[in-house]
Amino acid sequence: MRKASHQGLRRDAVGMPAAARAMWTRLYAETPLRALPWAHRTPFPPLVRVVDDGWLSPPGPLLDVGSGVGTNSYWLAGRGFRTTGVDIAPGAIAAAESNRAPEGRRPRFLVDDILVSALPRARFRAAVDVGCFQTLPPRTRRAFSTSLARLLAPGAPYVLFWVAREETGAWGPPHRLSVGDVVDTFEPLFRVERIEYRPRRVRLSRAVMRSSRPLATLAGYTAKLVRRSAPQPPAR
Numbered sequence: 001m002r003k004a005s006h007q008g009l010r011r012d013a014v015g016m017p018a019a020a021r022a023m024w025t026r027l028y029a030e031t032p033l034r035a036l037p038w039a040h041r042t043p044f045p046p047l048v049r050v051v052d053d054g055w056l057s058p059p060g061p062l063l064d065v066g067s068g069v070g071t072n073s074y075w076l077a078g079r080g081f082r083t084t085g086v087d088i089a090p091g092a093i094a095a096a097e098s099n100r101a102p103e104g105r106r107p108r109f110l111v112d113d114i115l116v117s118a119l120p121r122a123r124f125r126a127a128v129d130v131g132c133f134q135t136l137p138p139r140t141r142r143a144f145s146t147s148l149a150r151l152l153a154p155g156a157p158y159v160l161f162w163v164a165r166e167e168t169g170a171w172g173p174p175h176r177l178s179v180g181d182v183v184d185t186f187e188p189l190f191r192v193e194r195i196e197y198r199p200r201r202v203r204l205s206r207a208v209m210r211s212s213r214p215l216a217t218l219a220g221y222t223a224k225l226v227r228r229s230a231p232q233p234p235a236r
């Protein structure tokens, strides 16, 4: 399994807090993959929709941020994107690598902490994020934006999906981000091109459906941000 080399990284860059890194590592090491609520065999439907609608165009290279077991990376590779999936959890990358490519090119997978990624500057012409940013400890959000901006070429789109602040169901990520949270984090380095609110039907386990506040739809947003060529000018 490949791990990103962190030689040459800025000395002041701060990665994932040790507890959060350990949580993800343990989760993939100890949980059967089929019990992870996001580890589906089919790609994330809103991702399929944005590619079908032309928000992203092949060939990339494209970064799948927090790629988990790699289902979306494989699907994107099948759609003609030169895809690299990175995840902080070695168990996620091992599971992704052990999958067989259904069709087309194989993605490349790397164990890497996106907050301090040592992948080359401006390497990628697009990025997608299905559920990674929304799980980060809030104090690391700016580091995420800075690191992602370093990895993307100017003008590159970044498509971000997240569970909405409006969602009150019992299931979901630890943080429910508002549109303001996202704009505040990314705007200095990214231009916000579009944001859509789209509740969607979800496939959840019986245990979740029996929980105190079960849900059959999940309120979520999809945003397309574009890497600025220079930081946004300061407000007057």
Ligand SMILES: C[S@@+](CC[C@H](N)C(=O)[O-])C[C@H]1O[C@@H](n2cnc3c(N)ncnc32)[C@H](O)[C@@H]1O
Pocket (backbone or CB within 6 Å): 016, 024, 038, 039, 040, 044, 065, 066, 067, 068, 069, 070, 071, 072, 086, 087, 088, 089, 092, 112, 113, 114, 115, 129, 130, 131, 132, 135, 136
């Ligand atoms: C909710 S899961 C989504 C996984 C995958 N995108 C999917 O849709 O199946 C979030 C993923 O982000 C990864 N992750 C969290 N923090 C990360 C970081 N700092 N760098 C890289 N990956 C990270 C986790 O290990 C986990 O696999």
